[in-house]
Amino acid sequence: MSSLKLVNFSFLLCYAIFYSKAYTTSKNIINQLDNLLNFYPGWKNLNDLIAVKYYHKRHYLNSLIKTPTSKYKCESKIRVLTVFLECTYTKVINNIFSIIITWLQINETQNKEYNDLINGCIYTEVIKNIMAILIVPIAKLMKGALEALDLLHHLPWATTTKMYQHKKPYIMCLLLERIENILDELNDPILSCDDRSKNSSEIEIEILFDFFVSIRKDLQKETDTLCEFVTYNTNYLWNEYVQEYRAIINQGVNLLFFKFLTKKIEVYIKTEIIEKYFELGFKFDPITEETFIPTPEETLELELEFKAIDEELPNPIQI
Known part of the structure; x- marks a missing residue:
């Protein structure tokens, strides 16, 4: 009996030693990560954050970029960079x-004041279109970038969340899923404005409003302890657009505000995709519709496409 206990103890000891052995990242992964940070200028231009907190320690992006990646610290560097990317994308969505x-x-x-059903339907349809052709694509790219970076780790969060229920999945994974669900809900024929039902229009507006507010609250809750943002006015873009619109109108130009605002949102999203996706080195595969990180050998091949980003986005992401 005692010999059996000794065997079990020996087995457990060997198991513990084997699994406690430090994991060292391969040279290929290290080169791929360093190439991503040093070849692509977008990382040096990320200025929305002061720092991020990971395991109760503050990390600064410039330090991560300048410090050559060691095989012993590569894994933690991948985690911290993923948090930086999550925080950056959170501000964009916010x-x-x-x-x-x-x-x-x-x-x-305004619609309640004038009992304006038609305008209510127009605005909800415009916002639904913005979500379908602008917000869903950018969320898809963000999710892909986070997953591609995370996959450099030998224990990706996307995998470990299935193993350990206490670990939370990516913010953008949840966001994309909820966006897709809300579009399905809003496309319900019962809520169609075709029947000119005042009730259906009000329900759609309420659903949209609650959706956007709840997403922002969840983002704030998730990032409060992780992200140290540079202080800014959350309504700065709205205020900027309103001032620009008034200047145009004052010049005698006849321009509907919702058309002006739709265009401004489109331009903003295109700019963010360029600066915070392509200029960070992420590549979109039109066949698999997945994001990947190029290897150092693939970098030269991507250089011509990289220079053309400012002119046009790749066809698979229609904006």
Whole structure:
């Protein structure tokens, strides 16, 4: 009996020693990560954050970029960079949703005041189109970038979240899933404005408003302890757009505000995709519709496409 206990103890000891052995990252992964940070200028231009907190320690992006990656610290560097990317993308989504929430609040007040069903339907259809052709694609690219970076780790979060329920999945994974669900809900024929039902229009506006507000609250809850943002006014884009619109109108130009605002959101999203996706070195595969990180050998091949980014986005992401 004692010999059996000794065997079991020996087995457990060997198991513990084997699994406690430090994992060292391969040279290929290290080169791929360093190439991503040093070849692509977008990382040096990320200025939305002061620092991020990971395991109660503050990390600075410039330090991560300048410090050559060692095989013993590569894994933690991947984790911290992923957090930086999550925080960066969170601010982008917050900016977009802040504009739409303010827009919905103003339009709802105006439509109630004038009992304007037609305008209510127009605004909800415009916002649904913005979500379908702008917000869903950028969320898809963000999710892909996070997953591609995470896959450099030998224990990706996307895998470990299935093994360990206490680990939370990516913010953008949840966001994309909720966006897709809300579009399905809003495309319900019962809520169609075709029947000119005042009730259906109000329900759609309420659903949209609650959706955007809840997403922003969840983002804030998830990033409060992780992200140290540079201080900024959350309504700065809205205020900037309103001032620009008034200047145009004052020149005698006849321009509908919702058309002007739709174009401004489109330009903003295109700019963010360029600066915070392509210029960070992420590549979109039109066949698999997945994001990947190029190896150092593939970098030269991507150089011509990289220079053309400012002119046009790749065809698979229609914006």
